[in-house]
Amino acid sequence: MIAWGPSEQLRLRSPARLKFDKARQTDMLLLPERVVNLNPTAGAILWLCDGTRSADQIIGELEAKYNQSNLQEDVLEFLTQAIERGWIEKCP
Template identity: 40%
Template sequence: MDEQARFAFSPLHRLQWEEAQQKYVILYPEGMVELNVPAAEILKLCDGSRNLDAIVAELEQKFETRGIRNDVAGLLQSALDNGWIRAIP
């Protein structure tokens, strides 16, 4: 993963709050993926303006924690592998 790249949702995927499930989901033409709270918090920041360091810094500040970089990078890599998000150089 290019850690300087910014992350954004791919054109075929969309993050959305689903009232019925009371959770965030990723919608795509073939279906839907339900997200847990940490995954949703990370993916909400994938708006095309933030790289890995910016996402980590924002989450660490919001949740008053440290040492989450590897977890965030792992989730972003999984989202990239699944095609949910894309890396913008």
């Protein structure tokens, strides 16, 4: 388990990158060893992991964008899994 907190800024872990596949109309996470087709929720979260936002800010933006509240638990769970999978990392 990697220790991190919701006030820390997150970014994609190099050399991972995001791409929107126009043909499939889906976000894709490009990793050196594979490509991950993302569902719309995962894509929306990862696009916000740009090194300038904390998890708390990402949650706030998603709640405002989708006019929903109480997304914190689900978003934090996804971000934790993404960190453990090596998709994203804490900014130094």
